Amino acid sequence: MEGGVPVPEIGYPSGMEGISGEGKGKMTAQMKNNMAVFNALGLCKFLFFARISHQTLCQWIKGLAGWELKSADLMVLGDRLYNLKRAYNVLMGVSSERDTMPTRILEILRPGKPITAGEKLFLDMRREYYEFRGWDEKGVPKQEKLLSLGLEKAANKIKKRQA
Secondary structure (H helix, E strand, O other): OOOOOHHHOOOOOOOOOOOOOOOOOHHHHHHHHHHHHHHHHOOOOOOOOOOOHHHHHHHHHHHHHHHOHHHHHHHHHHHHHHEEEEEEEHOOOOOOHHOOOHHHHHHOOOOOOHHHHHHHHHHHHHHHHHHHEOOOOOOOHHHHHHHHOOOOOHHHHHHHOOO
């Protein structure tokens, strides 16, 4: 999507600028939700590059399961799937310390500048990503976020672990 495939259903009718980190945390979360739907349906991600629309996905789901879904439903489904996955990972010990990138990638983000510039850019994008997702600063989904997605069991397990 960054200069590539547009996804108008989630607010990206064209690609984003590749140099700036602004809006990338939100875009990343939305794309992960979108790809979670592809995964759940067992679809090849190359279909994304063929620009298969949410409308088409909804038609396929209706044909297969008889469910009437809209684009927004797909994104909620993706959000639910991704938060459930994160809740499981948190219970297995994953935190923001593991949400990082290799040094060489951070160097590529800002050619000719010190690594710290790339690290700051990454940390800013990670903070935006966590905020958009409804996670705390350690990357743990907040109770209200999990409950809003109907993930009560996950919310309770994380709450017990944090107590």
